Amino acid sequence: MPSPDINQTQKLIDEVLEAYPEKTRKDRAKHVKPNDPSGECSSCAVKSNVKSRPGVMTVRGCAYAGSKGVVWGPVKDMVHISHGPVGCGAYSNWSRRNYYNGSTGVDAFGTMHFTSDFQERDIVYGGDKKLAVIIDEVNTLFPLAKGISIQSECPVGLIGDDIESVAKVKTVECGKPVVPVRCEGFRGVSQSLGHHIANDAIRDHVFGKVGTDIATTPYDVTIIGDYNIGGDAWASRRILEDMGLRVIAQWTGDATIAELGNAPKAKLNLVHCYRSMNYICRYMEETWGTPWEEYNFFGPTKIYASIRAIASHFDDTIKANAEALIERMRPEMDAIIAEYMPRLEGKTVMLYVGGLRPRHIIGAYEDLGMEIIAAGYEFAHADDYKKTHPRLKEGAVIMDDATPYELEEFTKRLKPDLVGSGVKEKYAYHKMGVPFRQMHSWDYSGPYHGFDGFKVFARDMDMTVNSPVWGLVRKPAWASERAAG
Amino acid sequence: MQTTDHNDLFTQPEYIEQFERKREFEGCSSRAEVAEVAEWTKSAEYREANFAREAVSINPCKACQPLGAVLAALGYEKTLPFVQGSQGCTAYFRSHLSRHFKEPIAAVSSSMTEDAAVFGGLSNMTEGLENAYALYHPEMIAVSTTCMAEVIGDDLRAYIKQSKDKGAVPDEVPVPFAHTPSFTGSHLNGYDAMTRGILSELSGGSAAEKNETINIIPGFDGYAGNLREYRHLLDWMGVKYTMLGDYSAVVDAPAFGEYELYPAGATTFNEVREAGNAKATVAMQQWSTVKTGEFVHDEWGQEFVAGPMPIGITATDALLAEVTRLTGRQLSKRLEVERGRAVDAMLDSHPYIFGKRVALVGDPDVLLGLISFLLKVGARPVHIVATNGDKKFKKAADALLASSPYGSDATVWVKKDMWHLRSLMFTEPVDLLLGPSNAKFLWRDTGTTFVRVGFPIFDRHHLHKRPIVGYNGAINLLADIVNTLLDELDRKAMDTPSFDLIR
Numbered sequence: 001m002p003s004p005d006i007n008q009t010q011k012l013i014d015e016v017l018e019a020y021p022e023k024t025r026k027d028r029a030k031h032v033k034p035n036d037p038s039g040e041c042s043s044c045a046v047k048s049n050v051k052s053r054p055g056v057m058t059v060r061g062c063a064y065a066g067s068k069g070v071v072w073g074p075v076k077d078m079v080h081i082s083h084g085p086v087g088c089g090a091y092s093n094w095s096r097r098n099y100y101n102g103s104t105g106v107d108a109f110g111t112m113h114f115t116s117d118f119q120e121r122d123i124v125y126g127g128d129k130k131l132a133v134i135i136d137e138v139n140t141l142f143p144l145a146k147g148i149s150i151q152s153e154c155p156v157g158l159i160g161d162d163i164e165s166v167a168k169v170k171t172v173e174c175g176k177p178v179v180p181v182r183c184e185g186f187r188g189v190s191q192s193l194g195h196h197i198a199n200d201a202i203r204d205h206v207f208g209k210v211g212t213d214i215a216t217t218p219y220d221v222t223i224i225g226d227y228n229i230g231g232d233a234w235a236s237r238r239i240l241e242d243m244g245l246r247v248i249a250q251w252t253g254d255a256t257i258a259e260l261g262n263a264p265k266a267k268l269n270l271v272h273c274y275r276s277m278n279y280i281c282r283y284m285e286e287t288w289g290t291p292w293e294e295y296n297f298f299g300p301t302k303i304y305a306s307i308r309a310i311a312s313h314f315d316d317t318i319k320a321n322a323e324a325l326i327e328r329m330r331p332e333m334d335a336i337i338a339e340y341m342p343r344l345e346g347k348t349v350m351l352y353v354g355g356l357r358p359r360h361i362i363g364a365y366e367d368l369g370m371e372i373i374a375a376g377y378e379f380a381h382a383d384d385y386k387k388t389h390p391r392l393k394e395g396a397v398i399m400d401d402a403t404p405y406e407l408e409e410f411t412k413r414l415k416p417d418l419v420g421s422g423v424k425e426k427y428a429y430h431k432m433g434v435p436f437r438q439m440h441s442w443d444y445s446g447p448y449h450g451f452d453g454f455k456v457f458a459r460d461m462d463m464t465v466n467s468p469v470w471g472l473v474r475k476p477a478w479a480s481e482r483a484a485g
Numbered sequence: 486m487q488t489t490d491h492n493d494l495f496t497q498p499e500y501i502e503q504f505e506r507k508r509e510f511e512g513c514s515s516r517a518e519v520a521e522v523a524e525w526t527k528s529a530e531y532r533e534a535n536f537a538r539e540a541v542s543i544n545p546c547k548a549c550q551p552l553g554a555v556l557a558a559l560g561y562e563k564t565l566p567f568v569q570g571s572q573g574c575t576a577y578f579r580s581h582l583s584r585h586f587k588e589p590i591a592a593v594s595s596s597m598t599e600d601a602a603v604f605g606g607l608s609n610m611t612e613g614l615e616n617a618y619a620l621y622h623p624e625m626i627a628v629s630t631t632c633m634a635e636v637i638g639d640d641l642r643a644y645i646k647q648s649k650d651k652g653a654v655p656d657e658v659p660v661p662f663a664h665t666p667s668f669t670g671s672h673l674n675g676y677d678a679m680t681r682g683i684l685s686e687l688s689g690g691s692a693a694e695k696n697e698t699i700n701i702i703p704g705f706d707g708y709a710g711n712l713r714e715y716r717h718l719l720d721w722m723g724v725k726y727t728m729l730g731d732y733s734a735v736v737d738a739p740a741f742g743e744y745e746l747y748p749a750g751a752t753t754f755n756e757v758r759e760a761g762n763a764k765a766t767v768a769m770q771q772w773s774t775v776k777t778g779e780f781v782h783d784e785w786g787q788e789f790v791a792g793p794m795p796i797g798i799t800a801t802d803a804l805l806a807e808v809t810r811l812t813g814r815q816l817s818k819r820l821e822v823e824r825g826r827a828v829d830a831m832l833d834s835h836p837y838i839f840g841k842r843v844a845l846v847g848d849p850d851v852l853l854g855l856i857s858f859l860l861k862v863g864a865r866p867v868h869i870v871a872t873n874g875d876k877k878f879k880k881a882a883d884a885l886l887a888s889s890p891y892g893s894d895a896t897v898w899v900k901k902d903m904w905h906l907r908s909l910m911f912t913e914p915v916d917l918l919l920g921p922s923n924a925k926f927l928w929r930d931t932g933t934t935f936v937r938v939g940f941p942i943f944d945r946h947h948l949h950k951r952p953i954v955g956y957n958g959a960i961n962l963l964a965d966i967v968n969t970l971l972d973e974l975d976r977k978a979m980d981t982p983s984f985d986l987i988r
Contacts, residue, residue: 021619023612052572054595054613056620062573077513085632085667086542087549091577093923095584099491101504104926105907106523107514111926112904117542118668123636133540140534144514144522154571154633155668158602185571186602186633212512231491234500241503248510258512339486404591405620408744424579428589431744446491459488475742 005395009034016409031400039389066194067183068151074098076108077146082115084153089115107144147177157184179205190379195276211261225273228253230446275355299364300333345369347417352376359388433473532908543904547873549667550675554629557679560730563747565623566592570631585941586736614653628662635666661686671873673773676705691761691785698725704770707940709737714952770850796854827956834967839863846920847939849878860889874899
């Protein structure tokens with residue numbers, strides 16, 4: 001028997017979904033559910049990772065966004081060619097803030113947009129010849145690039161180009177990896193397949209081919225699935241190094257292709273964004289027996305727990321370091337909580353983000369006394385929802401591939417004090433006068449990971465929820481009249 | 486509590502040391518190698534290699550057609566842009582426009598996937614139209630295409646008809662369409678095609694007897710303030726006019742405690758229906774209204790005038806003279822005063838701009854306007870890059886430059902990109918750079934004073950709310966340029982006696 005909370009939320013969900021045409025309503029009903037923390041309630045299972053309904057204004061992106069935009073794009077010492085028409089590369093150019101060190105245009109290329117800028121003739125005659133020329137040109141102009149990736153856009157797969165052959169020939173000719181990635185935007189249902197395809201390309205074209213010549217130590221770990229947004233991975237790395245561990249690869253924020261190749265040497269792979277990079281971790285486990293551990297560096301509670309879980313894989317020296325680090329940092333974390341909790345306690349939050357953060361960041365909000373009343377994912381899978389249920393309260397709204405219509409309706413009904421989502425949603429909330437924070441790009445702030453990040457996170461949530469500017473939004477009388485009549 | 490975020494955190498010693506330690510695992514080039522190659526990229530030799538490339542485009546200053554189609558559609562009342570094709574594109578258009586305007590942008594996708602690639606996108610369109618209509622209650626749905634739908638050959642006209650036959654949307658709801666392949670042209674052509682599609686869908690034909698009004702088409706314009714300035718100029722001239730595709734209120738809406746999908750103020754269907762009876766249509770841009778102009782001329786039998794975009798005094802004078810010719814309305818005293826103020830401002834500021842060598846990058850119409858503006862204050866355009874420029878643009882720009890002694894140092898580069906421009910700026914340095922936010926990397930690399938003009942502007946707030954067209958726009962543009970130059974001058978003069986109080 002579902003609890004009253006679950007029933008009440010279900011009723012609310014049913015009301016919201018009324019607006020859809022029948023076929024779409026039935027479909028959406030499988031994706032929007034009241035939370036059952038036990039995960040046992042059969043009617044509470046969330047359907048996920050299936051096609052979005054046409055015309056509903058899904059927030060999702062595509063496989064290219066998942067591969068070039070998320071996984072490959074941050075690999076700093078490679079040139080990533082957006083292969084196809086000009087748009088995809090233009091819209092995804094340096095919008096994710098994957099910070100890196102290096103000399104842009106010389107030995108690092110993160111903020112640059114390389115494209116084959118397909119024209120009609122490339123569609124008609126194929127783009128393979130052009131691609132071969134592009135690779136030569138890139139090699140001439142950027143001799144310090146350590147590799148090239150080919151990020152396919154829709155037409156490439158549709159016109160039957162053979163980018164793999166081009167890449168194979170050019171890899172030999174250039175003496176550096178040329179990686180073909182079949183991440184055409186029409187593949188799959190969201191960014192998610194793009195992550196998977198990108199992982200597979202690392203497996204097939206990087207492992208065993210490049211790497212740094214390093215002597216291994218018992219303390220070698222990797223950071224996998226941290227894209228260094230606003231410097232996140234650096235803040236996380238600081239913790240791991242303070243524990244006495246050696247981070248031999250950072251994927252893929254501020255990464256080099258050599259670091260990608262280093263991962264198989266690790267004693268333990270540490271995964272932050274499980275959704276985008278669990279594939280390659282599983283592969284390394286199956287192939288070399290490398291264990292992997294999910295960790296969570298959002299907010300002190302999760303950080304302490306993660307530090308201990310990570311340390312448990314190592315000897316007493318590391319375990320002692322871990323405890324010492326926690327003790328050293330606790331006063332500072334407590335001070336942050338003491339500062340911000342009085343202003344944030346009891347505030348409610350609605351999150352709609354990608355494939356990880358809606359569950360991962362809950363702890364950081366709870367550390368500040370805030371409560372998540374609704375959480376949704378753009379492109380999560382069943383295993384993500386399984387992990388989410390126990391972290392949310394009973395009757396919280398869970399949404400998969402939510403539409404702006406749903407987000408607005410749930411906002412009106414649940415009245416959250418804070419909404420966290422993306423840039424496409426941000427400004428609608430400004431119109432509504434509802435405090436909003438971008439939780440993809442950290443609203444151009446950051447880092448949010450690690451001890452250094454929690455301080456920034458707390459400051460930002462406080463300024464968002466408590467800014468006096470929200471108080472200026474008022475409905476003019478004539479607007480209310482118009483709405484009524 | 487003092488909080489250190491990314492702006493200061495990563496310059497602290499513990500992070501500097503961390504970055505140093507990380508190098509061991511990076512397999513990176515040595516610092517000497519990097520320095521050597523960095524120097525080489527600034528050389529004439531590199532420029533030659535850079536200009537020799539034929540295939541790769543690096544930091545092009547253009548976007549693809551459907552982006553323009555989406556923006557064009559937003560200019561009509563209660564209109565929802567609908568993009569037939571892969572869904573990621575629409576997410577990109579929405580975020581791209583949101584980042585520029587700092588506004589919510591509504592647009593839907595038909596979310597085509599592999600099966601649509603095989604069977605075509607008809608069922609996606611039918612369901613998409615039905616869902617979009619039910620959820621978002623548009624009164625018009627404007628359909629454009631992504632390259633996926635173009636490559637597989639979706640037939641929009643047939644698909645829309647079949648979808649309507651199946652009852653996806655009521656028959657009376659207009660569903661204009663435009664094929665907007667991203668592998669030809671740029672965002673400008675998409676704006677053009679969609680504008681034409683909407684006008685031809687909503688057109689009420691054309692009376693033999695023309696009335697006294699004129700139509701105005703803004704073109705693909707990143708400034709809501711420009712569209713408002715056009716209205717201001719025409720209002721003050723006392724002209725009867727219709728602005729076709731006025732998205733200024735949609736991309737610059739008030740915060741009233743409610744999110745309106747369709748803010749009031751866009752062009753109404755009635756206005757478009759009547760537009761065929763106007764005596765002429767004036768487009769403020771040439772390169773984003775080519776097909777639209779053909780339609781206006783052929784279908785409405787109207788005189789069609791396109792450009793130059795009224796940036797600066799001369800181009801504004803030319804526009805208003807054109808309006809006078811078409812309507813008989815003279816410049817009002819008030820506008821004369823406005824013009825005089827702008828000229829006065831230019832007299833005040835010109836010493837800081839005169840003789841400055843300038844690099845420019847952007848869309849053709851904006852570039853022509855900026856060149857015209859610069860020549861009149863005695864600045865010297867040097868490098869002009871238009872990724873989406875064509876022969877016609879080069880000819881027009883060359884002619885404009887030839888009309889002034891201050892244009893003699895200039896070279897116009899079409900189909901070139903911002904990496905070409907980088908070589909140009911290193912080998913032939915300039916004092917000032919004008920372009921969209923993406924040009925900030927050129928500012929960083931070359932240290933050239935940079936003023937943001939054009940589209941997109943992501944990293945500065947609210948610039949799009951102020952016009953850069955008309956007499957008021959000339960003052961804004963001038964102030965942006967002179968004050969940025971003065972900022973840099975002061976920064977440079979910090980430790981010298983030249984740190985003047987009065988400028």
